[in-house]
Amino acid sequence: MKIALCGLGKAGVQLVRLATERQGVELSMAFCRDGSDKAGKTISDVFPYKGFSSPIFELKSAGEVFLSDKPDVLVDFSSPDATMELLPLCAANGVKMVICTTNFTSEELALLEKTAKETQGFGLVYAPNITLGVNVLMELVEETSRYLPEFDYAITEKHHNRKEDVSATARKIAKRLENVLKKPVPVNSIRVGGYVGLHEVMAVGEFERITLIHESFSRQAFANGALLAADYLLCRTGYFEMRDVVMDYFGKR
């Protein structure tokens, strides 16, 4: 599987690291911000992983690059601006996308879905919640709310102090609970130190409480989920979410 990467930050570097270990995965190119001094270098020039002669290109050249060297899937850990710039270029060239970036507007999300559904030969996984474990947490939480709809529910998410947006995973958990409970579920965000990502859901009755917690303590969990989603997309077109990937994965075991 030939993978391209957009976003050479904290999460993206973990994909580079995992690609060094995974058989059958070739990280064939990466994209950086237009004007970045990383453009024109190789992945090994920029990251401490040897043997990667794969080039880094400016984002604006993606369409041209895909004409001569087409990856199967582009994994995106960048920013909504970059994703929306890449979307038409990937769609036009049949380069499928695993979109792990968060903080899109509702209009941008609608465009991602429409493009994936309406472009022949194209597909994407929109995965603001990329890890296996957090997807299992969502199933458990929804199941709990079906048993105990009379309880009060509250979500707390903790991330590192550079994260500005509210966790898209927390908002997704709230939405799934609200669909069952037909009442709002509050989300509390805590930004402290170096937290990679913690989601805690409390179900509280008059005399008892259940707490379900998922914590990612390594960003390798993100890269692992991204490669799982990329593998899922290889033989599919259309619009998918991480739940589709994870259910397929568990179904196969």
Ligand SMILES: NC(=O)c1ccc[n+]([C@@H]2O[C@H](COP(=O)([O-])OP(=O)(O)OC[C@H]3O[C@@H](n4cnc5c(N)ncnc54)[C@H](OP(=O)(O)O)[C@@H]3O)[C@@H](O)[C@H]2O)c1
């Ligand atoms: N789905 C999940 O479970 C999950 C998990 C982890 C992270 N994420 C999301 O993934 C994204 C990245 O997270 P991170 O922690 O890796 O952030 P980060 O360390 O800030 O890295 C972001 C990277 O994206 C690049 N970038 C930003 N805008 C760009 C543009 N317009 N064109 C090209 N490159 C651009 C940045 O380049 P510069 O250095 O030049 O700015 C940087 O290399 C965020 O949206 C985050 O919420 C999602």
